[in-house]
Amino acid sequence: MIEKEVNPHFEDFLFDWSTKTQFLVGGYGSSKSYHVALKIILKLLSEKRKALVVREVYETHKDSTFSLFTEIVEDLGLLDDSGRKKVAKGKIRPKESPYELKFSNGSKIIFKGMDKPAKLKSINNISLIWLEECSEIKYAGFKELLGRLRHPTLQLHMILSTNPIGEDNWTFKHFFKDEQKNRLVLDDAELYEKRTIIVNDTYYHHSTADDNLFLPESYIAQLDELKEYDPDLYRIARKGRFGVNGVKVLPQFEVRGHDEVMAAINRLAHPLKRVGMDFGFEESYNAVVRLAIDRDKQILYIYWEYYKNKMTDDKTAKELNEFKISKELIKADSAEPKTIEFFKQNGFNIRGAKKFQGSRLQYTKKVKRFKKIICSKQCTNTIYELKPLTYKKNKLDEIIPDEFNLDPHTLSAIWYALDDYEVSDLKGPLDRYKRLMNVR
Structure with missing residues (x-):
């Protein structure tokens, strides 16, 4: 039994595995990355799985995803620091070089970067992939990772998380709308209104700093100040919304x-x-x-x-x-x-x-x-x-x-x-x- 206080807006997300794809977009400090990492840990504790965590640059895992997983494992009291060869029962052991988390039930989390694509070819039996800051990953990389997601028996899942950027990014075109191809999957305004929605086997989740009850008020005030001098960053960081970055040439x-x-x-x-x-x-x-x-x-x-x-x-x-x-x-x-x-x-x-x-x-x-x-x-x-x-x-x-x-x-x-x-x-x-x- 694990007891952990979480942000209410993420409670349903933590245990919802009804769809193959889950797309999380939100502003700064909304806690989306934290809850994705927690969700994956809970899943791998209950089922023997191999999960792959991907960022565009491998070395950025150290101070982001790998550090986050380790922090959560310690906070849950599941850290195995026994030093024994075998992971202690019910525990999780983080390991560097290469970055990895091993579970006592045989589950494993491995970390890769798209800057070293050759390293992806050797992995197999991946049933769960998390693309952190997916907007930084190229569209071709995303499609390649879809091909790496395969397992003979387990249900497959891919989680993507990002801060919104410009509407010209592939994440917006793929998950929302691509006007050049006259393709509409979901109007992003509908997501901002409903906050969570399921469309075509994809679970969408939107969050802002207001959804993180553990944030200090000073941090939110700092985000609010952006409205006065950087409206583009305000839309991204505070509102967590896609849009056009920069000064429009033809606003009319x-x-x-x-x-x-x-x-x-x-x-x-x-x-x-x-x-x-x-x-x-x-x-x-x-x-x-x-x-x-x-x-x-x-x-x-x-x-x-x-x-x-x-x-x-x-x-x-x-x-x-x-x-x-x-x-x-x-x-x-x-x-x-x-x-x-x-x-x-x-x-x-x-x-x-x-x-x-x-x-x-x-x-x-x-x-x-x-x-x-x-x-x-x-x-x-x-x-x-x-x-x-x-x-x-x-x-x-x-x-x-x-x-x-x-x-x-x-x-x-x-x-x-x-x-x-x-x-x-x-x-x-x-x-x-x-x-x-x-x-x-």
């Missing part, structure tokens, strides 16, 4: 259903339509977008996209044949005159957009001047690139106004499409007219 960007977008465009008396194209091949992409502009309300609609790489020009031209038929003007990247000439010779109405020193910044400012940017839900790659797009920062933590957290090919295509269009400033047409006429 929003996604709507395709039919709704097309209906709005069709209601415009004189919609201004534009097409832009960015070129790419190996790592970058050929990106084409169709835009419609509501000049009165200063709204930019994005309603069609083409987005592919590793395509030769002849194949791309074939796939874009509808533009050859429609004779729509395509404004393209003038840094690729040879490609533009190829498309011209093949019957496309295409010309290069103006590029000049500082054009990236000026084009970005032009896009930002739209009051709203409304994108069709069908333009999944545009959404993937532009919705979470943030500015890069320099060493002084200052934003770089023409550099971003990723290379947004669809934004480049929009730049070129708007080459000959000027967006009115926010003072409105009347004020602009007065300034032009020098009216006071």
